[in-house]
Amino acid sequence: MSHYALTIHQAQEKLRAREVSAVELSQAVLNRIQDTDQHLHSYLTVCAEEALAQAETADRTLANGATPPPLCGIPIALKDVILAQGVRSTAGSKILEHFVSPYDATVTQRLKEAGAVIIGKVNCDEFAMGSSNENSAFNPCRNPWDTDRVPGGSSGGSASSVAADQTCAALGTDTGGSIRLPAAFCGIVGLKPTYGRVSRFGVVAYASSLDQVGPCTKDVRDCALLLEVIAGHDPRDSTSVNRPTPSYTAHLERGVSGLRIGIPQEYFIEGMQPEVETAVGDAIAHLQVLGAEIVPISLPHTEYAIASYYVIAMAEASSNLARYDGVRYGYRAAEVEDLGALYQTTRAQGFGSEVKRRIALGTYVLSAGYYDAYYVKAQKVRTLIRQDFLDAFKTCDIIATPVAPTTAFRLGEKLADPLTMYLSDIFTIAVNLAGLPGLSVPCGFDQHGLPIGLQLIGRPFDEEALLQAGYAYEQDHDWGARKPPL
Amino acid sequence: MRITPDEVRQIATLARLSFTEEELTELTQHFDTILTYVDKLGELQTDSVEPTAHAVAVSAPLRDDVVTNTPNAAQTDALLANAPSRKTHFFRVPKIIE
Numbered sequence: 001m002s003h004y005a006l007t008i009h010q011a012q013e014k015l016r017a018r019e020v021s022a023v024e025l026s027q028a029v030l031n032r033i034q035d036t037d038q039h040l041h042s043y044l045t046v047c048a049e050e051a052l053a054q055a056e057t058a059d060r061t062l063a064n065g066a067t068p069p070p071l072c073g074i075p076i077a078l079k080d081v082i083l084a085q086g087v088r089s090t091a092g093s094k095i096l097e098h099f100v101s102p103y104d105a106t107v108t109q110r111l112k113e114a115g116a117v118i119i120g121k122v123n124c125d126e127f128a129m130g131s132s133n134e135n136s137a138f139n140p141c142r143n144p145w146d147t148d149r150v151p152g153g154s155s156g157g158s159a160s161s162v163a164a165d166q167t168c169a170a171l172g173t174d175t176g177g178s179i180r181l182p183a184a185f186c187g188i189v190g191l192k193p194t195y196g197r198v199s200r201f202g203v204v205a206y207a208s209s210l211d212q213v214g215p216c217t218k219d220v221r222d223c224a225l226l227l228e229v230i231a232g233h234d235p236r237d238s239t240s241v242n243r244p245t246p247s248y249t250a251h252l253e254r255g256v257s258g259l260r261i262g263i264p265q266e267y268f269i270e271g272m273q274p275e276v277e278t279a280v281g282d283a284i285a286h287l288q289v290l291g292a293e294i295v296p297i298s299l300p301h302t303e304y305a306i307a308s309y310y311v312i313a314m315a316e317a318s319s320n321l322a323r324y325d326g327v328r329y330g331y332r333a334a335e336v337e338d339l340g341a342l343y344q345t346t347r348a349q350g351f352g353s354e355v356k357r358r359i360a361l362g363t364y365v366l367s368a369g370y371y372d373a374y375y376v377k378a379q380k381v382r383t384l385i386r387q388d389f390l391d392a393f394k395t396c397d398i399i400a401t402p403v404a405p406t407t408a409f410r411l412g413e414k415l416a417d418p419l420t421m422y423l424s425d426i427f428t429i430a431v432n433l434a435g436l437p438g439l440s441v442p443c444g445f446d447q448h449g450l451p452i453g454l455q456l457i458g459r460p461f462d463e464e465a466l467l468q469a470g471y472a473y474e475q476d477h478d479w480g481a482r483k484p485p486l
Numbered sequence: 487m488r489i490t491p492d493e494v495r496q497i498a499t500l501a502r503l504s505f506t507e508e509e510l511t512e513l514t515q516h517f518d519t520i521l522t523y524v525d526k527l528g529e530l531q532t533d534s535v536e537p538t539a540h541a542v543a544v545s546a547p548l549r550d551d552v553v554t555n556t557p558n559a560a561q562t563d564a565l566l567a568n569a570p571s572r573k574t575h576f577f578r579v580p581k582i583i584e
Contacts, residue, residue, distance in 0.1 A: 102564035196542045209540050239544050307524045318501060325502070327577055332570035339582045343502040356503055357516055360494065363501040364517070377527050379537030384530065386541055419519050435541025460542060 003028035004165045005483070008074050008222040011168055015062055015073045022058035022073025026051050026117050029075045033120070033166045036486050039147050041139040042161040044080050045088045046120040051075065054117040061115060070229060072115030077170040079158050080121040081128055081204040082213065084108045087118070091204040092126040092136040092154075095324050095331045095350030105202025106237065107171060107213050107230045114229045119167050122157030126352045127321065128173055128206045130154045131181060131424040134415055135354045142411075143185060144484035145450055149408040152182030152424075158216040159186035164486055169226055170216045175207050176309055177403075177428025179214045180440040184403035184453025187442045189223045189470065189480060190216045194461045195435035196241035198227075199234035207316035208239070210309075210432040219480055220441065220471040224248035227463060246464055254468045257291035261469070262396030266302035267427055273406045279444030279452040280402045283473060287400070290472055295396045299388040304381050305430040306422055311365050311378035312433070317355075318362025324350065357418065386434040389457075398465050401427050403440045403453035431457055439466040442479035451479070489517050 003025050006014065014020045030048050037043055058073035078084060081091045083101035085108075090096045104112065111118065125135035133141045133156030141156040143149040144164040151160040155172030159182035162170050172179040174192035183190025191214045198213045205211060215226035228249060233242040263284060268277060288294050326332035326346030333345035351359070365374035392399065404427060414421040431438040436457055443454035454473070456466045474480060491514045498505055505513060562575060571578040 099568055102561070102568070194542070195540070196544070235547075235549065238547055239540065239542075241542060301530070304527060304530060307527050310520065311524055311527075322502075326570060327579055329568035330570070336580060338580055342580055344499075344504045347502055348504040351503075353509075356505075357513060359501050360497050360503060360513065361517065361520060364489075364497050367497070367500065374524065374527075376537050377532065378524075379539060380532040380535040381527050381530060382538040382541075383535050384532070386538060417519075418516055419523055433538075433541065 004032040006168060007218045008071070008168050008225050011074050016068065018062070022055040022062065022117065023052060025073060026055040026075050026119065029119055029167055036164055036166060039142065039486065040144060040160050040164055041141045042122050042157040042164065042166055043120045044090055044092070044123050044138055044157070047087055047118055050087070051117050051119045058115055058117065069113065069115035070225065071111060074116050075119040075168050076111055076116045077119050077122045077158065077161050077167040078108065079124050079155050079170065079172045081124060081173055082108060082171055083202040084118055084121070087121060089121065089204070090138070091128070092124045092138065093351065093355070094137040097137070097331065099329055103202060106199035106234045108202065110230050122161050122170055124157055125154035126355050127204065127317070128154040128175055128178055129317070129354050129358055131177070131421050132409070132411070132414065133157070134411060135352055137352055140411065143408045144486060145187065146408065146448065149410050149450070150185065152185035152408060154178040155216065156182050159183050159188055159190065162186070162188045162216050162218060163484055165483070169218065169222055171213055171230070172216045173203060173211055173213050174432065175210045175313060176432050177425040179216060180403050180428050180438055180453070180455060181425065183216055183440040184451065185408040187451030187480065187482065187484070188216055188218060189220055189442070190214065190440045191223050191227060191463065191466070192431065192438045193227060193231065193463055194437045196239055197231050197437070197461065197463070199237040199240045201234055201236040205320040207313040208320060209316060210313060220467055220474050221249065221252060223439070224252055224467045243461065248464060248467055251464065252467060252471045255291065256287055256469050256472045259292045259398065259465070259469060260295050260396040261287060261292045262295050262297035262392050262399040264297050264299045264302070264392070264399060264401060266299050267401040269405070271405065272402070273446065275444070275446040276402050276404070276406060276452050280400070280454055283443040283454045284400050286476065287469060287473060292469070297392045297396055297399065299392060299430070301381065301384045301388050302430060305385055305433060306426060308378040308381040308385065309429045309433055310422060311374050312382065314358045314362035315366050315375050316362070318359045318366065321355070321359055326350070354418070382433045385430050389434045389436060393459050398469060399457040401455045401457065403427060403455040407446045407448070407450035407452060427455060436460060437463045437466055439470050441470040441473060443473070443477070444479060487514070487518050488521050489514060
């Protein structure tokens, strides 16, 4: 097996046994990026020089005999909304095209402290707004299983780079499905942790009450490993929750015996791709064979989730993106006469059309006369959606659903109509509104060879149950281990 | 239509954005589609429901009022390095007072 194809835990073993050096591993991954990325455009910035220097440091640590930190010498890619000191961070936007971060995000700092090699910054929809990666201001990223198709968004580059072995693992962010959807479309494992589990400090904000950073990995064990490193309280993020982080790897093999899995009737709808329904149904049946109990449940407000989400997310985005004014950093329009024109022209030229649409709609729903009718109403519906889940968790421990109603669609297919694009997130969005953890695990392929994802949803801060169930399922299937034809 | 191009133009000004006439026509159409969809929230009776701002209870933690990040020249330079226009230690903007 080529070095670049290693999972985190496989690489850990080989590095510690000195069968491969950290420099060899990073070099193999860099070569793989060079050989494949002209077809995929996963990367916006490759940190070759810095990565090899970090790998050399890791090799010295590995050579001195003591137990190395968990990610020592392991290449990890960052979605381009996550800051790394001295490295360009564009957030997929022209307005930040030349922005070089003066500091590390907390998650980046934690990765570095764990010995990881930051291999580069990966593609995403502009400011994480999108479901296909086509809103990237740079060359949109492609799906490694079929380069005419989208990798899903917004963390498209995180998922495609992991699926194509262009990194051992990556971090993404998930506001309405932005880790889970691309994970499903690209056939990898992706986790959105509970809101507050992982620090958002140093992560470019889209919708602050919904955004969360999470792992994109080749298997469930890697997902647990990476979450263990990035999770935990951070005084620099006032929404980060101060409670202990369990060892997610310690009880991974617990199994699903006696676990009650809720199946919400609202998530198996007409118009779903039949192969998705079959694959997810088979996965649930397999978990039952392994000892789980299947419980029918209802989440009655599901159909209102997308409307509630877009009002809240656009409102928060319009506020968060006010900072891009062409004064302190980022793009500035040339030849303007006064400060007002500077703001307006800079933003008109610097932002892409989806970002401008969301800022404008967000401004509208927050404006006098519409605030109660749209914004407060959406927040009230958010309460109902959250209550649905809390009620359901009285009779079940986790919930199983598809990640998306279809497999990856073609580039351009949903671009003309924003609402059709928004509906791609129909099964993932409620999880963000309720602040719950959600895991995407590969559970099959359709007739075109495109991956299908199973979504497992848990109680707040119960990522462990999701990882245990995902791990149990994965042990009997090889979906995630299959490689795209590149 | 639920909203006119003039109203969208007014929103754009509030949001410090500007659009060409062609963009404005398309955006007005998108506003209409999305707001019509969002109207389905009105089907729900929510008079006695409290709004949720954060799904996980968030307090506003306080810390001691002490300097934790002493400014230094290197840091200032790193921050100003991203400025589109600067003069010594200042950001430079077009004239704002006549």
